Amino acid sequence: MKNQLLKYGALVTVVMALLSGCSSTGTDTTDTASAGTSVPSSQVSTGSVSTEGVTATTLGTDTAVPRVFYFEFDRAVLNAESTAALRLHAEWLRDNPVNVRLEGHADERGTREYNMALGERRANAVRDFLISEGVNGNLLEVISYGEESPASLDSNETAWALNRRVEMK
Amino acid sequence: MRKTGFLLSLCVFMTCWLPSAFAEFTIEITQGVDNPTRIAISPMTLGGRALPEDISNIVSADLDRSGLFNSIPRQNMLSFPARENDVYLRDWRVLGAEYLVVGDVTDHGGSYKVTFSLMEVAGGRKLFTKAVDGKAAQLRDIAHHISDQVYETITGIPGAFSTRIAYVSAIPKNGKMSFRLMVSDADGARERLLLASDEPIMSPAWSPDAKELVYVSFETGRPAIFRQNLATAAREQLTNFRGLNGAPSWSPDGRKLALVLSKDGNPELYTLDLATRKFTRVTTHFAIDTEPNWTPDGKSLVFTSDRGGAPQIYKLTIASGQVERLTFAGSYNARPRLAPDGRTLVMVHRDKGDFHIASQDLVTGDLRVLTQTYLDESPTVAPNGAMLIYATKQGSKGVLAAVSLDAGVKFLLPATVGDVREPAWSPK
Numbered sequence: 001m002k003n004q005l006l007k008y009g010a011l012v013t014v015v016m017a018l019l020s021g022c023s024s025t026g027t028d029t030t031d032t033a034s035a036g037t038s039v040p041s042s043q044v045s046t047g048s049v050s051t052e053g054v055t056a057t058t059l060g061t062d063t064a065v066p067r068v069f070y071f072e073f074d075r076a077v078l079n080a081e082s083t084a085a086l087r088l089h090a091e092w093l094r095d096n097p098v099n100v101r102l103e104g105h106a107d108e109r110g111t112r113e114y115n116m117a118l119g120e121r122r123a124n125a126v127r128d129f130l131i132s133e134g135v136n137g138n139l140l141e142v143i144s145y146g147e148e149s150p151a152s153l154d155s156n157e158t159a160w161a162l163n164r165r166v167e168m169k
Numbered sequence: 170m171r172k173t174g175f176l177l178s179l180c181v182f183m184t185c186w187l188p189s190a191f192a193e194f195t196i197e198i199t200q201g202v203d204n205p206t207r208i209a210i211s212p213m214t215l216g217g218r219a220l221p222e223d224i225s226n227i228v229s230a231d232l233d234r235s236g237l238f239n240s241i242p243r244q245n246m247l248s249f250p251a252r253e254n255d256v257y258l259r260d261w262r263v264l265g266a267e268y269l270v271v272g273d274v275t276d277h278g279g280s281y282k283v284t285f286s287l288m289e290v291a292g293g294r295k296l297f298t299k300a301v302d303g304k305a306a307q308l309r310d311i312a313h314h315i316s317d318q319v320y321e322t323i324t325g326i327p328g329a330f331s332t333r334i335a336y337v338s339a340i341p342k343n344g345k346m347s348f349r350l351m352v353s354d355a356d357g358a359r360e361r362l363l364l365a366s367d368e369p370i371m372s373p374a375w376s377p378d379a380k381e382l383v384y385v386s387f388e389t390g391r392p393a394i395f396r397q398n399l400a401t402a403a404r405e406q407l408t409n410f411r412g413l414n415g416a417p418s419w420s421p422d423g424r425k426l427a428l429v430l431s432k433d434g435n436p437e438l439y440t441l442d443l444a445t446r447k448f449t450r451v452t453t454h455f456a457i458d459t460e461p462n463w464t465p466d467g468k469s470l471v472f473t474s475d476r477g478g479a480p481q482i483y484k485l486t487i488a489s490g491q492v493e494r495l496t497f498a499g500s501y502n503a504r505p506r507l508a509p510d511g512r513t514l515v516m517v518h519r520d521k522g523d524f525h526i527a528s529q530d531l532v533t534g535d536l537r538v539l540t541q542t543y544l545d546e547s548p549t550v551a552p553n554g555a556m557l558i559y560a561t562k563q564g565s566k567g568v569l570a571a572v573s574l575d576a577g578v579k580f581l582l583p584a585t586v587g588d589v590r591e592p593a594w595s596p597k
Binding site: 037038039043044045046047048049074108109110111112113114116117118120121142143144145146148149153154155 | 299300301302303307311313314346352362363364365369371372387391392397399402404412415416429431435436459460475480501503504517524544546547564565590591
């Protein structure tokens with residue numbers, strides 16, 4: 001019973017607050033004291049997120065083989081270490097066709113949407129290499145996170161180098 | 170079930186009325202004009218009784234924040250007139266006040282009416298008397314409306330104090346970032362939560378009527394563009410393509426979005442007709458094309474492209490498909506936004522190492538670096554074209570800062586919870 005009262009109390013408060021956010025309409029401002037302007041409402045309400053889980057994949061390559069590949073600033077070229085590791089992943093994937101998610105990332109420098117595009121370009125470089133090694137492209141999903149999901153939250157060269165990456169999942 | 174209902178309503182209640190992190194906020198003005206105008210705002214009370222919000226203090230803070238005014242502290246005032254007839258000009262002349270604002274508040278059963286006058290002190294001349302009304306919850310709106318009237322009468326430029334800012338804040342949660350889409354008044358007060366998610370939220374942009382936002386949310390595990398009504402919280406997913414779904418920008422007539430999709434292989438600009446839901450691809454280039462922003466006439470888009478080898482800003486005329494490069498100075502120019510005059514382009518600019526906000530006059534081609542802070546990004550221009558807000562870093566924390574378009578006035582917005590980024594100034 002107490003809960004019920006609280007519930008309705010909270011709801012009533014919300015409704016009242018919503019109502020109080022609505023403005024009265026008024027006439028235009030003039031240079032007299034009698035006419036008035038009504039300020040417009042600035043009501044803001046909160047939306048809700050429905051999160052769907054993303055299906056996990058089971059990449060079975062030896063765990064000693066790197067699954068994160070690093071890049072230079074504003075570049076999407078794979079280095080020798082990355083291509084060596086990707087050849088091993090490709091070999092495994094040719095025999096075990098599972099879905100793989102390639103998440104592209106950028107460091108915090110530069111603009112956010114440009115970095116989204118850059119993260120995608122990096123993940124595409126990994127995808128294209130795997131395809132060239134005989135992996136079925138339909139298994140590979142590219143998602144860019146740009147600079148929104150850094151591996152390191154620091155703001156220096158070491159952190160930036162760690163954040164310019166593609167993660168294979 | 171009942172308990173869930175209770176918890177849900179409590180949750181809605183709490184998220185809507187988050188205690189403002191900006192409570193007791195102060196704005197630190199780091200640079201102002203050399204000779205700001207001295208103005209006094211006499212306290213506005215309900216016949217001597219204090220109102221729930223101190224209107225005069227809000228007006229003073231608004232005008233001070235423009236950098237063009239220096240308001241006289243209340244404790245220095247010799248009298249507190251509410252009406253023109255109560256004003257003794259010598260009380261204000263001795264304080265060096267050039268202008269004086271007085272206001273009389275009356276209670277009309279749950280709503281307030283403020284009758285306010287602006288006076289020029291030296292000549293003893295009244296410049297106007299106006300009235301504004303609103304509910305108790307709108308006292309801040311009333312104050313900002315008074316600020317707008319005073320600012321416009323003295324400077325000749327419309328005020329932008331009644332506007333709002335949308336932005337994203339990122340807060341560490343269990344070793345990961347948690348994201349919030351927020352809206353506050355332009356002074357940082359009345360912060361409200363629009364959306365909370367454990368996945369990234371990006372790129373908020375306003376509808377021209379300032380009633381809706383579009384933004385990118387990763388809540389489905391992939392980036393998608395959503396629109397959301399501010400008053401009702403109703404939201405709708407607009408895109409669900411493979412690859413990038415990003416950088417939405419609302420057309421000036423409200424009918425279209427410009428956005429970025431990479432469904433055809435690489436990032437290209439598209440327009441989306443909101444009525445017919447038709448997507449039209451407007452760029453064709455193997456390079457990155459992103460961050461579109463409409464020109465005020467709605468006929469062209471300015472955007473970022475690395476088609477020249479590094480990010481630079483280009484202009485696309487939509488009807489003809491003609492593309493023209495706009496920026497040539499600096500090694501990195503991106504995320505263009507046009508000021509309301511359509512002539513001043515602001516952007517993220519890097520010349521030697523650091524990222525700053527720069528403006529470029531599209532007629533003369535002159536480029537000017539406006540900021541000297543660290544990792545500056547996401548400039549957004551006020552609807553009156555006087556100032557821009559941008560995101561920068563203080564230490565490892567993301568904060569918002571402002572600079573006037575002539576670079577004469579600079580200030581930091583009050584600190585809040587988490588990393589604050591991607592401000593978007595409402596168009597009205």
